Amino acid sequence: MSSKSKATIADVARAAGVSTATAGRVLGHYGYTSEEKKEQVLKAAQELGYRPNALARSLITGKTRTLGVVAGDIQNPFYASVIRGISNVADANGFGLLITNSDEIPAHEVHAVELLAQKQVDGLIVTPIDTRRARHLFSIKAMGMPLVLIDRAVGGLMVDRVATDNIAAAEQAVRHLIGEGHRRIGIVAELVDENFMTLDQFVSHAIAGDPIESETLYPSWQRLLGYIRAHRIGGLTVDPRLIMRAGSYSAQAAQDVVPPAMTSAHPPTALFTTDGTMSEGTMRALTMLKLSVPENLSLVCFDDLDWMSFLRPGITTVSQPRLAMGEAAARMLLERIRGEEYPSRTVLMPAELILRGSVSRV
Amino acid sequence: MSSKSKATIADVARAAGVSTATAGRVLGHYGYTSEEKKEQVLKAAQELGYRPNALARSLITGKTRTLGVVAGDIQNPFYASVIRGISNVADANGFGLLITNSDEIPAHEVHAVELLAQKQVDGLIVTPIDTRRARHLFSIKAMGMPLVLIDRAVGGLMVDRVATDNIAAAEQAVRHLIGEGHRRIGIVAELVDENFMTLDQFVSHAIAGDPIESETLYPSWQRLLGYIRAHRIGGLTVDPRLIMRAGSYSAQAAQDVVPPAMTSAHPPTALFTTDGTMSEGTMRALTMLKLSVPENLSLVCFDDLDWMSFLRPGITTVSQPRLAMGEAAARMLLERIRGEEYPSRTVLMPAELILRGSVSRV
DNA sequence: CTGATATGTGAGAACGTTCTCGCCCAAGAA
DNA sequence: TTCTTGGGCGAGAACGTTCTCACATATCAG
Numbered sequence: 040m041s042s043k044s045k046a047t048i049a050d051v052a053r054a055a056g057v058s059t060a061t062a063g064r065v066l067g068h069y070g071y072t073s074e075e076k077k078e079q080v081l082k083a084a085q086e087l088g089y090r091p092n093a094l095a096r097s098l099i100t101g102k103t104r105t106l107g108v109v110a111g112d113i114q115n116p117f118y119a120s121v122i123r124g125i126s127n128v129a130d131a132n133g134f135g136l137l138i139t140n141s142d143e144i145p146a147h148e149v150h151a152v153e154l155l156a157q158k159q160v161d162g163l164i165v166t167p168i169d170t171r172r173a174r175h176l177f178s179i180k181a182m183g184m185p186l187v188l189i190d191r192a193v194g195g196l197m198v199d200r201v202a203t204d205n206i207a208a209a210e211q212a213v214r215h216l217i218g219e220g221h222r223r224i225g226i227v228a229e230l231v232d233e234n235f236m237t238l239d240q241f242v243s244h245a246i247a248g249d250p251i252e253s254e255t256l257y258p259s260w261q262r263l264l265g266y267i268r269a270h271r272i273g274g275l276t277v278d279p280r281l282i283m284r285a286g287s288y289s290a291q292a293a294q295d296v297v298p299p300a301m302t303s304a305h306p307p308t309a310l311f312t313t314d315g316t317m318s319e320g321t322m323r324a325l326t327m328l329k330l331s332v333p334e335n336l337s338l339v340c341f342d343d344l345d346w347m348s349f350l351r352p353g354i355t356t357v358s359q360p361r362l363a364m365g366e367a368a369a370r371m372l373l374e375r376i377r378g379e380e381y382p383s384r385t386v387l388m389p390a391e392l393i394l395r396g397s398v399s400r401v
Numbered sequence: 402m403s404s405k406s407k408a409t410i411a412d413v414a415r416a417a418g419v420s421t422a423t424a425g426r427v428l429g430h431y432g433y434t435s436e437e438k439k440e441q442v443l444k445a446a447q448e449l450g451y452r453p454n455a456l457a458r459s460l461i462t463g464k465t466r467t468l469g470v471v472a473g474d475i476q477n478p479f480y481a482s483v484i485r486g487i488s489n490v491a492d493a494n495g496f497g498l499l500i501t502n503s504d505e506i507p508a509h510e511v512h513a514v515e516l517l518a519q520k521q522v523d524g525l526i527v528t529p530i531d532t533r534r535a536r537h538l539f540s541i542k543a544m545g546m547p548l549v550l551i552d553r554a555v556g557g558l559m560v561d562r563v564a565t566d567n568i569a570a571a572e573q574a575v576r577h578l579i580g581e582g583h584r585r586i587g588i589v590a591e592l593v594d595e596n597f598m599t600l601d602q603f604v605s606h607a608i609a610g611d612p613i614e615s616e617t618l619y620p621s622w623q624r625l626l627g628y629i630r631a632h633r634i635g636g637l638t639v640d641p642r643l644i645m646r647a648g649s650y651s652a653q654a655a656q657d658v659v660p661p662a663m664t665s666a667h668p669p670t671a672l673f674t675t676d677g678t679m680s681e682g683t684m685r686a687l688t689m690l691k692l693s694v695p696e697n698l699s700l701v702c703f704d705d706l707d708w709m710s711f712l713r714p715g716i717t718t719v720s721q722p723r724l725a726m727g728e729a730a731a732r733m734l735l736e737r738i739r740g741e742e743y744p745s746r747t748v749l750m751p752a753e754l755i756l757r758g759s760v761s762r763v
Numbered sequence: 764c765t766g767a768t769a770t771g772t773g774a775g776a777a778c779g780t781t782c783t784c785g786c787c788c789a790a791g792a793a
Numbered sequence: 794t795t796c797t798t799g800g801g802c803g804a805g806a807a808c809g810t811t812c813t814c815a816c817a818t819a820t821c822a823g
Contacts, residue, residue: 045544047809058773063811070812071770088540093519094460095809099778103456105499105520113475114485123476126502135516137467138500140488154497157455158467178450182407322711346708349684409779420803425781432782433800457779461808 046087055083066091097159105135106372107155109148109165111288112140116344117315117361118166121189124365125164132373134161143168143288149175156184162372167193170233170255185375187368194255197383199371203359205258208390209265209313210272212339212357215392216309217273220401221337225281225300225307226266227293227317229259238284242267246277262313262341281307285317293320294327301328301336308401309337315344318356333399343393353395360388408449417445428453459521467497468734469517471510471527473650474502478706479677479723480528483551486727487526494735496523505530505650511537518546524734529555532595532617547737549730556617559745561733565721567620570752571627571675572634574701574719577754578671579635582763583699587643587662587669588628589655589679591621600646604629608639624675624703643669647679655682656689663690663698670763671699677706680718695761705755714758721752 052062057076064070065080066089072080083089097103106129110118122138129136137160139151145168152175155163162185167173173193179186180198188200216224230238233256241260244251245267253261263282270277283300285292293316300306301324312318318340325332332338333352340347340356347354367386374381414424419438426432427442428451434442445451459465468491472480484500491498499522501513507530514537517525524547529535535555541548542560550562578586592600595618603622606613607629615623625644632639645662647654655678662668663686674680680702687694694700695714702709702718709716729748736743 048811049809059810060773060775060812061771063809064772067811071772073771076772090515091519092460092521092809094456094465094521095778096811097778098454098456098460098780098809099811101778112485113488114478114481116476116478116481119476119478119481123474123502126475126500130501135499135520136501137497138488139492139498140485153452157453158497159454159456319707319711322708326711326713344708345681346684346706346712349681349688350708350712351688411779421780422782422803422805423801425779426802429781433802435801438802454779457808458781459808460779460810461781463808 045092046084046089047092048089050087051080051084051089054087055079067096103135103159103161104133105137105158105160106369107152107158107160107163108136108138109141109151109155109163110138111143111166111168113138115316117342117359120361121166121365121368124362124367125369126365127362128366128369128373134373141166141168145169145172152176152179156182160184161376162186164189164368164372166190170194170257171235185372187372187375189364189368190258192255192385199368199375199381199384199386201364201368201371201386201388203258203364203390204387205261205390206253206265206268208357208359208392209262209311209341210269211265211392212341213266213269213311214273215355215394216311216337216339216398217269217275219309219337219398221309222275222401223278223281223305223307223309224266224270225283225310226263226313227283227297227310227321228263228285228313229257229288229292229317230263230282230284231257231259231287233257233260238282239279242277242279242282246271259313266311278305280305285320288316290316290320290323293317294323295320297321297324298328301330307336309339309398312338312340315340315342318342318344318347318354332397337399338397339392340397348395352397354397355395356393358391358393360390364388407454408446408451409454410451412449413442413446413451416449417441429458465497465521465523466495467499467520467522468731469514469520469522469525470498470500471503471513471517471525472500473505473528473530475500477678479704479721482723483528483727483730486724486729487731488727489724490728490731490735496735503528503530507531507534514538514541518544522546523738524548526551526730526734528552532556532619533597547734549734549737551726551730552620554617554747561730561737561743561746561748563726563730563733563748563750565620565726565752566749567623567752568615568627568630570719570721570754571624571673571703572631573627573754574703575628575631575673576635577717577756578673578699578701578760579631579637581671581699581760583669583671584637584763585640585643585667585669585671586628586632587645587672588625588675589645589659589672589683590625590647590675591619591650591654591679592625592644592646593619593621593649595619595622600644601641604639604641604644608633621675628673640667642667647682650678652678652682652685655679656686657682659683659686660690663692669698671701671760674700674702677702677704680704680706680709680716694759699761700759701754702759710757716759717757718755719752720755722750726750 052059065072065077141148186198283296343358414421427434427439503510548560645658674683705720
């Protein structure tokens with residue numbers, strides 16, 4: 040029956056009484072074969088339980104029909120959705136997915152990219168960690184392997200990219216708070232060190248309206264920029280004490296940084312959190328502090344997580360099209376794999392501010 | 402430099418002035434080579450930007466150092482964590498991960514398994530959908546490909562498996578509610594049709610204490626069994642009207658099935674939800690119904706999701722070791738891949754009841 | 764009839780590795 | 794001396810496919 044170990048094309052050919060070339064043609068669906076031999080071969084293949092060896096096929100065709108993905112952490116809902124989006128279009132096109140986690144550690148990313156390249160993936164989707172140093176990614180591009188970036192950009196690396204329009208989205212969110220009468224608005228953001236400017240320098244540049252190379256900025260810095268722009272537009276000054284910098288991508292860091300600001304002499308009347316992880320840490324802190332939303336404090340988050348819709352009173356948040364981002368990235372990658380030529384494209388996806396009950400008028 | 406397209410072992414050998422065999426030996430770390438030639442080869446490889454082709458290597462060794470995973474849906478926190486666990490041990494052992502979603506659709510699972518087998522993965526981790534018919538899985542086993550099942554079992558398929566001890570965990574959760582004085586306890590569960598017994602038959606068997614082949618039962622049915630056993634132990638009768646059967650794996654289905662029961666003549670004073678998806682749907686329903694937990698209704702969930710700890714008053718829930726389940730599965734799989742022989746093993750992981758604030762005494 | 768075009772077949776090369784073998788050399792044992 | 798042992802090296806087979814050819818035939822246009 041079909042259970043035995045492994046039958047090769049040669050075995051099938053022998054059983055069907057044809058050459059391996061002919062058997063290969065019918066099994067691989069290429070070239071010409073007569074109906075007669077086709078039936079013989081198919082019958083023999085069936086009986087022997089023949090299963091094509093994709094390795095051998097890929098070795099000679101140079102195509103693996105496999106996409107490589109380097110994400111931060113599958114457990115994070117953001118990445119989980121993005122990957123799901125990628126998976127949707129990969130599936131639909133008969134591509135497999137080789138997935139790795141970088142945990143936002145540059146060395147892990149380098150290692151993962153190397154592994155995927157050795158496994159000869161047809162293309163790579165990466166959420167790059169270091170927006171400045173990324174020799175491995177330049178090397179991938181130079182090798183001619185299609186590459187698409189998600190969420191972050193790499194300075195000088197001209198490849199397709201899809202991201203949320205972070206600045207506009209954050210600006211809209213904070214303007215909403217200002218519109219509701221809030222004047223002291225805190226922001227909870229990772230703001231990991233980018234080593235090119237201190238936070239103070241960055242803030243004063245932004246407040247002064249100096250031009251800032253925002254493309255290669257980390258998302259949390261872009262969202263901070265949107266926060267500052269909303270203040271400028273609203274004619275408000277930015278109080279640096281209201282910028283709660285977690286310094287790392289963890290809910291715990293956010294949870295730690297919120298209480299001091301909330302118990303200070305002039306606490307904010309509203310908070311803006313810059314991503315799902317910060318939102319979670321902030322919620323934990325607010326629960327510990329027994330602060331009620333929106334009675335004691337208004338809140339706008341970034342990224343629409345499951346619980347935001349049913350946790351009373353409902354969290355007003357910026358919704359990113361995570362699934363669509365993954366799908367768009369995969370589609371662009373497949374176009375490149377097919378050999379289509381374009382100048383490198385950047386797709387900035389709009390985010391939507393979803394109004395729920397976590398903001399009150401002051 | 403290291404950027405050019407693709408240098409092969411033959412290219413490196415030529416540049417280093419040695420045979421391909423010798424170059425292969427140093428680049429592949431096997432056999433003997435003199436320090437002198439080793440240096441020459443390494444230098445040449447460096448200059449040509451040589452990167453081993455894992456495909457060619459795998460074709461001849463018969464090993465790909467890649468694991469295949471067929472999960473329900475990466476976006477679901479349960480699967481996301483399990484996969485992350487698998488990824489942890491795969492990474493640590495230099496294995497890659499080929500991941501697919503079945504969306505709980507049998508045909509998808511069959512297709513995914515076939516794809517992964519063709520790609521010659523060294524082993525497979527599957528969350529089987531159909532616990533009765535699974536020819537493709539028997540075939541995988543017959544082929545000699547190592548296979549580990551997670552969360553569900555397949556009748557008659559003797560392979561390693563890791564799962565939560567669902568019956569015991571559910572029983573403990575419901576006994577807790579009974580201990581707090583609850584007498585009318587509702588259960589919200591998928592209970593997709595298993596076609597071997599109707600729900601009524603199943604319930605009456607369980608109430609009567611008749612022996613039930615529980616190994617190959619779906620998790621939601623196992624949890625229902627635990628619920629019934631807790632009633633038996635507590636000397637309570639089971640009211641069939643309190644069994645809210647969603648009938649499919651979606652939060653929407655749960656959300657739809659809860660309101661009728663809550664607005665009936667004799668509503669329950671407490672609810673037990675049998676997994677994360679049911680919990681989410683139930684929360685949505687409770688929010689719409691404006692029922693406060695634990696004032697108007699007590700609640701115990703299954704699976705500890707992020708929000709359960711910070712959503713006030715904190716949700717009492719059964720915590721499954723999802724990450725550890727994935728890690729255990731991957732470890733068992735690697736043992737099999739290494740050729741270790743055991744009779745097929747079943748690892749039932751204990752779950753922990755985490756007491757928070759969603760249960761009140763009546 | 765001549766040439767082109769499409770269908771059909773098999774022998775054997777190719778893909779980029781690892782593996783098997785035979786050969787050489789040096790050092791130590793008999 | 795002669796035999797063994799183990800390091801060191803290269804030629805060429807092998808893995809299981811697809812690809813390139815050469816060589817058929819049949820059909821159709823001119």
